[in-house]
Amino acid sequence: MKLQTDTKNTSQLASFFAELREGFIVCDTNARILFCNPAGINLLKIEDADDVSGCSLCNYLTETALVDNINLLKNDNSHDVDFVCTSTDKTTLLDCHIKIIEGDHASKSVLIITLDKITHEAGHAGTDDSLLHKRVNDMRAPLANLRAAAENLASIPDMSPVMRIAFENVIAQESANLTENLEALASRCQNIAARYQPFSDINSKDLIYVLRHKLTKEKGPEIYFNNASHWFNIDAFSVVTILEKIFHHLRASLKKAEFKISMQDKLNFVYLDIIWDGAPISTAGVESMLLINMPWDNELTIGSVLESHGCDIWSQQHDIPSQAMLRIPLPASSKQRERKEPGL
Amino acid sequence: MTKNILVADDAPNVVLSVEFLMKQAGYDVRTANNGEEALLAIQEKKPDLVLLDVMMPVRDGYDVCQAIKADPDMKDIRIIMLTAKGRPVEKEKGIALGADEYITKPFSTKELVEKVRIVLGDT
Numbered sequence: 001m002k003l004q005t006d007t008k009n010t011s012q013l014a015s016f017f018a019e020l021r022e023g024f025i026v027c028d029t030n031a032r033i034l035f036c037n038p039a040g041i042n043l044l045k046i047e048d049a050d051d052v053s054g055c056s057l058c059n060y061l062t063e064t065a066l067v068d069n070i071n072l073l074k075n076d077n078s079h080d081v082d083f084v085c086t087s088t089d090k091t092t093l094l095d096c097h098i099k100i101i102e103g104d105h106a107s108k109s110v111l112i113i114t115l116d117k118i119t120h121e122a123g124h125a126g127t128d129d130s131l132l133h134k135r136v137n138d139m140r141a142p143l144a145n146l147r148a149a150a151e152n153l154a155s156i157p158d159m160s161p162v163m164r165i166a167f168e169n170v171i172a173q174e175s176a177n178l179t180e181n182l183e184a185l186a187s188r189c190q191n192i193a194a195r196y197q198p199f200s201d202i203n204s205k206d207l208i209y210v211l212r213h214k215l216t217k218e219k220g221p222e223i224y225f226n227n228a229s230h231w232f233n234i235d236a237f238s239v240v241t242i243l244e245k246i247f248h249h250l251r252a253s254l255k256k257a258e259f260k261i262s263m264q265d266k267l268n269f270v271y272l273d274i275i276w277d278g279a280p281i282s283t284a285g286v287e288s289m290l291l292i293n294m295p296w297d298n299e300l301t302i303g304s305v306l307e308s309h310g311c312d313i314w315s316q317q318h319d320i321p322s323q324a325m326l327r328i329p330l331p332a333s334s335k336q337r338e339r340k341e342p343g344l
Numbered sequence: 345m346t347k348n349i350l351v352a353d354d355a356p357n358v359v360l361s362v363e364f365l366m367k368q369a370g371y372d373v374r375t376a377n378n379g380e381e382a383l384l385a386i387q388e389k390k391p392d393l394v395l396l397d398v399m400m401p402v403r404d405g406y407d408v409c410q411a412i413k414a415d416p417d418m419k420d421i422r423i424i425m426l427t428a429k430g431r432p433v434e435k436e437k438g439i440a441l442g443a444d445e446y447i448t449k450p451f452s453t454k455e456l457v458e459k460v461r462i463v464l465g466d467t
Contacts, residue, residue: 140428141355144449148361151453156368163364170357269433283407283441312429314406314437327440329433 023115029100031057031070034110043094043115045087057113061096062086064229065203070111072335073100084118084202084236090209093118093236095200118237133307135185142174142181149174201333204230204263204270207240214244221251225261230270231333234309238294239330242302245292246274250326253285254278262325269311269329273318280315280324289313347464348372348389352382352408353397353426362395362426362456369457379403383411391421393464398427398438406441413442422463426451 017024023040027033033055041049044060058066065085072081080099086092099112149170153159159167208225215221232239251257260275290303290313306313311329318325349371351362359375366373374391376382380402382394394412398405405425412418423445425438430448438446444463447456461467 137428137430140430140449141358144428144451145355145357145361147450148365148453149357152361152364155453166360170360174357267432283404283410287404287407310431310433312431312433312437314440316440329436 021116023094023113025057025113025115027057027111027113029070029074029107029109029111031066031111033057040115043087043092043117045089060088061094062088062090062203062206062209064205065096068203068229068231069096069098069201073098073111082200084200084206086206086209090213093202093206093210093240132185135181139178139181139185142177145170146174146178199233199235199331201335202232202234202236204228204232207232207236207243208261210240211243211247214240215247218244218248220244221247221256222258223247223261224258228263230263230265231335232270233331233333235305238300238305239309241294242305243272243328245302246289246326246328249289249292250274250276250281253281265332266329268332270332272328272330274326274328275318275323276325277323280317281326283314286313286315286326346370346372347392347466348374349460350374350376350382350385350391350394352376352379352385352394352400352405354378354400355397358397358426361453365453365457366395366460369460371460379405379408382408386412386418386421390418393422393424393460395424395426395460396443398425398429398434406437409438409441409443424459424463426456 017037020037020039023043024035024037025033025040026035033052036044036046036049036052038049040046041052046052046060062085065083069081069083073079079102080097082095082097085094085096087094095116095118097114100109101112102109149167153164153167153171204225205227208223208227212223212225215223247259250259254276256276256278258276262273262275264271264273290301290306292302294300294302294305306328309331311331313326313328315324315326317323349366351359351366351373352375353359353362354377359377363373363375374385374389376385378401382396382400383403385391386394394408396405396408400408403411405427409423409425412421412423419442423443425443425446426449427434427438427446428449435446435448445459447459458467
């Protein structure tokens with residue numbers, strides 16, 4: 001009787017995992033695969049599904065992302081971690097969640113890994129954040145004028161009647177402006193409170209792998225990167241798309257077929273610098289780049305996606321005098337410092 | 345000799361306050377309502393300092409700043425950006441493009457006058 005029930009449960013479980021849209025993988029703590037469902041086999045592009053058991057997951061996902069995050073789980077008190085990585089053929093961005101289930105003994109602990117392909121559905125972070133930021137900034141100017149007018153009136157008692165009336169008018173006008181802006185801001189905040197934020201951690205190598213793959217496929221410019229490891233916290237799909245568009249734009253406007261990418265950590269940002277031989281681009285040129293639309297939403301632009309990341313871009317001279325660069329500061333992962341490089 | 349300041353901003357209330365403040369502080373003041381006007385005013389008479397709004401019609405403040413710093417005859421003009429763009433990266437952008445100071449709105453009038461004096465070496 002018990003055998004029959006066990007067989008039935010196993011069969012139900014197998015059917016559940018087979019129908020699951022997400023990839024579901026169980027590994028030991030050294031990332032050796034113990035189980036992988038069909039969606040996982042498909043997402044990881046595993047050719048020989050029968051021999052997958054016992055193989056290292058590092059054979060199928062980018063090693064840096066996997067090793068850094070497993071080490072984070074082993075060394076940290078947290079039990080799960082989310083990040084974005086790529087399949088080893090560097091073509092697909094995957095949303096990855098790893099949970100550690102601790103056994104009685106460390107050797108009995110297992111990792112439960114779920115994977116899902118990232119599509120442009122996730123890449124719509126821009127509009128609301130961009131408008132919110134604009135609403136906040138819209139309040140700064142009236143507030144500045146209000147404050148300056150009040151301070152002028154208070155600090156100069158013998159001000160001429162003409163100037164006094166002018167500043168009193170400024171106070172009346174700007175108070176009305178502030179009230180209006182505050183209402184718009186409150187309404188925008190309500191919308192944003194319910195919105196999904198598709199930001200995840202992604203390693204620089206994964207970001208560049210996917211970008212390079214896309215550029216090669218579209219006969220875009222060649223990019224060179226020294227493979228330094230930096231962790232971003234971004235909407236990876238949108239950022240890859242804007243970088244792709246920026247490179248196409250740079251190639252067309254600068255008539256260059258090759259660019260170098262360099263990265264450096266700076267406070268809460270990782271600076272992604274696109275470097276070329278020649279002079280910086282004019283500010284007007286950079287501004288025009290910000291107006292380029294995203295392919296899946298006409299309201300979204302490179303500028304609004306960057307704004308949703310709290311970023312701006314500019315072009316300046318590189319430290320090497322014959323070179324110039326486009327600097328793109330992107331948010332760094334807050335876990336950057338906790339991540340360790342050593343192998344499993 | 346009295347130092348000359350150009351206030352470039354498209355918001356009349358900002359121009360009114362800042363012009364008044366700078367005159368009170370003893371400077372000669374001219375004004376411009378957009379980036380293009382600012383560059384014309386600079387060519388007409390070179391100021392010691394430009395108080396430059398970032399978001400202006402025709403040519404924005406970053407563009408004007410870059411044009412000033414790219415011109416060998418004008419690049420010694422001091423620039424203070426006066427802007428509603430308050431993020432650290434936006435400040436860094438202003439400084440990277442050649443601004444001497446970057447003040448985010450709303451600002452204190454006392455702080456503005458102090459920064460102007462420091463940038464002009466009048467302290």
